[in-house]
Amino acid sequence: MLVEITKDSLMNAIQCVIKAVANSSIPILQGIHIQAGADGVTFRASNTSMTIQYLVAQDGVSVTVNRTGAIVIPSRHFHDIIRKFDDDKIILEIKDPLILAIVSGHSRLRLCGMDPSEFPSMDHGEAFPLIKIRMNTSLFRSTIKQLALVASTSETSPILTGVSLECRNDCLNLIATDGVRLAYRALHLEDATKNSVNAIIPAKNLYELSKMLNKADETTEIEVSNNRVKFMTNGLKVESALIEGTFPSIKNVIPQSYLSEIAVDKAFLLKAVECATVMASAHVIRLVANADTLKLLSKTADVGDIQNEIPIVEMCGEEFMISLNGKFFFDIIRNMDSASVRIRYAGKTSPVVVLPDDSLMSSLFLITPVMTR
Template identity: 20%
Template sequence: MKIECIKNKLEEAISKTEKITGKNLTLPILKCILLIAKDNILTIRATNLDLGVEMSIPVKIKKEGVVAVPAGILYSFLTNLSNEKNVSLEVKENKLIVSTNHTETQIKTYPYEEFPTIPVVSDKKSININSNDLILGLKSVWYSASPSSMKPELSSIYIYYDSGKMVFVATDSFRLAEKKIFNRKIEEFDSVLIPHKNVSEIIRIFEATNGDIKINFSDNQISFSSNGTYLTSRIVDGTFPDYKQIIPKEHSSSATLLKQDTISAFKVSNIFSDKFNQVTVEINKKEKYFQITTKNPDVGENVYKIDSAITGESLEMSFNYKYINDCFQSITTDSVSFEMSKNKPMVIKGVGDPSFLYLVMSMNR
């Protein structure tokens, strides 16, 4: 193999694929990326067996070929090349020769025949969605999934179709986030569970993508493709909890606050929270304020009152600060509402935005 290409394009493609490579001691080939030079296109592949990605960039090919090379080594070398516009890659005697106008290096290669195949998902079941909508849906909920793999369905993002809406849901059983993307052009599809750790990579790789992303579904794989980038992920075989049963249909108290005031108040309160991140939230009907109280025997205590629009009765409950604070990244409106009822989850919404819903379970006091 012998090619010439623009250094920045190669570096950008490898930066996205390099993070997918596996750290498997028994399969050292997984730390490699596969470079395939054919028809003036360089295809770069990486996989950790749970997730696979393929990217293509235009290059000038002097000799077609295939090579497997450690991703980390190649990426580190490219990122430290300054003031270089073009780079040449050539395979000689089981080594990849990478050269520019000012430097040349040799990187040991691996047998490319050992590189695993990346699954190709059939397009018999497929939909198209705007890239911004997909990323918004995933980013709005993925932080609520469980980091533990003990219950795979809880460490996944649940995506399903509901009357012209693509719905994204995640829960770790302590809190739940739901985001609805309204698009009448979305065709009906079967619900899927995507592993939480794979979702972060999907966001990272496609976040800067413009235009539509094509999603293909099969029984055990899902793929995303757009503008020369193809990614496939394993689907979790499980049943997501019937979460709608726990969403309160009514509430006894509610408070409406400015979002930025609320974020600032919780940040101050967290300084004095205990090792369980406990904050006590009070809706005071008589005085028309929303109060946050934190106590830590080793630090001190704090009481923070925010002027609010209050409806219903006065109520006091305790929650985990982190779970409340996480949801503000998904609320785009200037005001936020807190709906509370005794012995029920607290519901947090952006005022005037029906697309996002967030539930937080109270803490036992």
């Protein structure tokens, strides 16, 4: 292997795949697989849950492959070394078996590598996936960010640490919940498929994926197989294991009728919730809605209290008062892609429904009230 590559291209590739490097006692899983081929240089890292592969395409500028080959390099040392180089041009070469020589400016070093044939492959020999989906990358990115933050982080209920993906004909339904919050989003698929599939994807893997997706005009392809899902876009491939089990039904969780509904400006609400949560004991804030004003109140004994007021743009139904976890409420609002927000109140013990005030967005969020005296 003999490769010339720019520092920016190399660092971008390393920082992308290093998210999947395993915290493992197995040395090869602590490494990054590097493969130089006719199409460019492919970097890959893998753990038991996720594999990330990134291709830096050969263009004669970012990367030039003079000789093909492959090796696995310890990720931590490789990342730290490349990050400290000043010169923009880096040469990677395998001269001796399993030794990678790295040259940049006046720096020359050698790293001991490992056998690339022992590294986990992304080719599992499956003839066809159960289903293939294509969607706008920007839309998919915003969707999985919204849902991944709502999923549980507690391993006591492994199912709830995942995001449910349900595909039926031309509709993709995604659901996440931690038992206190729930997020639901329905996306229309342009390329309708006759197949249907249910899968539960680890939310932490989706969240890492969302940080790698950024191009609004690109398309992400999703392939779901029996025990894994693969995401592909613009040289990036991310494969995730699936969580086994059945995701809980949400049919009886969403209130079917409401006592009140208000619409407020998202920016005003976000700032008011953030401010109130600072003074909130156990993150609990109180919402009081009357004809034209939404009050947000909180207090901590022996510290103080706070009250914020924001105008209500529209109100239908009765006045109400309810307590919520301010941190959870803030996370829901922050990731909404709309200028205003609708809040539906269905009673003191019923979940509060939060919606983006946009008829084109099929999104819905629930948050369970906190019982206070």
